[in-house]
Amino acid sequence: MCACMCVCVCACERLYIYICIRKIREREFCVDFRRFCGCLSSHTNVIKKVRSLFYQSSSPMKTTTLPKGEAAATKRTILQSLRLALFQIFYRIFLEYFVEKNFVPDFILRAGIRYNLRTKCLGRFKSNEDELQYEMDFIQGLKTKAVAIETNLANEQHYEVPTEFYLFCLGSRLKYSCCLYDNDEKKAFTSSSSSSSSRSLNEAEVKMMELYLERGEFKDGQEVLELGCGWGSLSIFLAEKYPNSRITAVSNSKTQKEFIDGRARDRNIANLQVITQDLNVFKPPLGKNSYDRIVSIECFEHMKNYEVLFGRCEQWLKSGGEAKMFLHVFAHKTYPFHFIAEDESDWMSRYFFSGGTMPSERMFAYFTTNKLHLKTQWRVNGKHYSKTCEDWLRKFDTNRKAVEPIIGKTYGKEQTMKWYVYWRLFFLSCSELFSYSDGNEWFVSHYLFQKS
Numbered sequence: 001m002c003a004c005m006c007v008c009v010c011a012c013e014r015l016y017i018y019i020c021i022r023k024i025r026e027r028e029f030c031v032d033f034r035r036f037c038g039c040l041s042s043h044t045n046v047i048k049k050v051r052s053l054f055y056q057s058s059s060p061m062k063t064t065t066l067p068k069g070e071a072a073a074t075k076r077t078i079l080q081s082l083r084l085a086l087f088q089i090f091y092r093i094f095l096e097y098f099v100e101k102n103f104v105p106d107f108i109l110r111a112g113i114r115y116n117l118r119t120k121c122l123g124r125f126k127s128n129e130d131e132l133q134y135e136m137d138f139i140q141g142l143k144t145k146a147v148a149i150e151t152n153l154a155n156e157q158h159y160e161v162p163t164e165f166y167l168f169c170l171g172s173r174l175k176y177s178c179c180l181y182d183n184d185e186k187k188a189f190t191s192s193s194s195s196s197s198s199r200s201l202n203e204a205e206v207k208m209m210e211l212y213l214e215r216g217e218f219k220d221g222q223e224v225l226e227l228g229c230g231w232g233s234l235s236i237f238l239a240e241k242y243p244n245s246r247i248t249a250v251s252n253s254k255t256q257k258e259f260i261d262g263r264a265r266d267r268n269i270a271n272l273q274v275i276t277q278d279l280n281v282f283k284p285p286l287g288k289n290s291y292d293r294i295v296s297i298e299c300f301e302h303m304k305n306y307e308v309l310f311g312r313c314e315q316w317l318k319s320g321g322e323a324k325m326f327l328h329v330f331a332h333k334t335y336p337f338h339f340i341a342e343d344e345s346d347w348m349s350r351y352f353f354s355g356g357t358m359p360s361e362r363m364f365a366y367f368t369t370n371k372l373h374l375k376t377q378w379r380v381n382g383k384h385y386s387k388t389c390e391d392w393l394r395k396f397d398t399n400r401k402a403v404e405p406i407i408g409k410t411y412g413k414e415q416t417m418k419w420y421v422y423w424r425l426f427f428l429s430c431s432e433l434f435s436y437s438d439g440n441e442w443f444v445s446h447y448l449f450q451k452s
Contacts, residue, residue: 099425100418109425113432121358121433122441123335131334138336139366142357145304147280149355163231163259165406168399169392169427171201174231174259177298177328178385178434178444179204180211201391204384209237212295215378215446216326220244222292225284225316228252228299229274232260239264239272247272248291250282279303288315294325301329301357306367314372317451325372325449329359330385330434332442336360352426361445371452378446382439389431393424 098104125131166174181204212234218224220242229235229249239247249272251257257274264272275285279299284290294313303309317323339356365374396403400420407423408416433442 100421102417102421106428109428110432113429114436117433117436121337123337135334135336135360135363138360139363142304143307147305147309148278148303161410162406163255165403165410166231168403168406169396169423170231171205171391173202173205173209173233173237175205175208175233176230178208178330178380179388179391180208180380181384181387201388201395204388204391205233206237209234211446212297212326212328213238213241215448216293216295217324217448218242218245218293223286223290223318224248224293224295225291226250227279227282227294227296228302229256229260230297231256232263232272232274234295234297235260235272235274236263236267236269239269240267243271245271248284248286249274250279251276252278279309284316289318291316292318292323295327296325297328298330300327300364301359302355304355304357306364310367310369310372313449314369314451317372319451321450321452323451324375325447325451327364327445327447327449329364329445329447330442331359331361331363331445333361333440336363351422358442359445364447368449372449373452375448375450377448380444380446382434382436382441382443384434384439385444386431386433386435386439389427389434393427393431396423396427 099109123131123134125134163174166176170176171179179201181200212218218238218241221244222242224238224245224247226235226238226247226249229251232249235247235249238245249260251260251274254276257276260272260274264270264274273285275282294317300306300309313325317325335358337358339353339358361379368374404416404420407419411419436442
């Protein structure tokens with residue numbers, strides 16, 4: 001029986017590969033047959049693993065019969081390994097010869113993204129006890145890590161891409177995070193023309209930042225420290241809004257600092273200082289007990305050891321009971337996870353968010369310190385982020401002729417189409433993530449912490 005199954009596996013492998021080759025060559029999607037074979041050979045280690053399981057199960061050295069339960073478990077392992085091998089081969093072929101060539105329409109890509117969300121990104125537990133234990137173990141695990149990991153890779157993936165690129169997809173203030181749209185749901189979350197979409201995006205950027213000022217209890221004359229300032233959307237907004245405040249902004253990107261400094265000069269802003277430094281080793285220029293507000297917008301998702309980070313923030317905030325820290329993070333309602341590229345389908349972890357963290361909504365409450373307490377928190381429905389990503393995508397597609405030369409210069413001319421598609425996939429994936437379950441599964445959380 002095992003020998004027959006082994007022969008069937010080999011036959012299935014050969015038939016599967018033969019059909020794929022015929023289909024691709026007939027449609028002329030593959031112009032280099034050797035490149036195609038190289039794609040298949042990259043998965044031989046998976047196939048060998050499957051074969052070895054079959055050979056082990058049929059080895060003549062085994063003279064004893066496996067117990068019924070163990071035999072069933074072995075069979076499941078074999079079948080799972082076979083499915084994994086075939087899936088990896090198919091996924092690589094589909095990605096390289098169809099998706100990367102921009103042959104796949106958006107409705108199919110969106111369906112695939114939603115399938116991946118259901119099967120890989122949602123935690124499945126036998127009971128709510130197991131679910132809570134997983135979250136507690138995750139939180140304890142974070143306390144053993146560095147403050148941030150793979151910071152150089154994160155820079156390469158996003159922040160050292162030329163700023164000019166983002167001018168063609170983000171809003172006018174280059175806010176690279178969730179924006180806030182009109183409360184009229186029908187008006188806010190339906191498709192619109194390119195010009196009205198850009199206008200809506202620009203307004204939504206400002207709306208969200210005005211919400212930060214209200215919820216973070218900012219006022220003129222404060223010392224403000226922003227951790228992870230991006231292209232300076234909030235730092236410049238604060239500096240303009242509160243001319244008597246001093247804003248210190250931290251970024252790990254040289255190109256971001258150059259852009260912010262240039263925009264500040266153009267607007268005659270003199271109360272903003274931008275520092276380029278890794279948050280693992282960052283020490284604020286004013287030292288301890290110096291800041292009225294610390295603010296961070298979608299930066300803590302790049303962090304790991306929040307226990308150490310919160311301890312540092314407590315030290316940097318002024319004493320006296322009035323200093324506060326405001327955070328804007330995206331989160332899942334209950335299920336935290338690390339972005340780890342375990343296989344070919346972990347596309348986001350591999351290309352766009354290496355070393356990142358998907359927090360659970362209540363997770364940060366476990367990292368408060370003796371003096372830094374959670375005062376209150378809010379939710380922003382995920383549909384606002386989905387709409388933000390749709391507007392980025394629409395603007396990106398509208399400016400394709402301007403964007404493609406930048407992509408070619410950044411990734412190599414021969415990689416232009418591939419990375420144009422990858423950036424589209426990034427926007428599509430984020431949009432589908434935050435629109436899942438009507439925006440109630442993944443969303444944005446706002447927190448206000450106060451130092452006693």
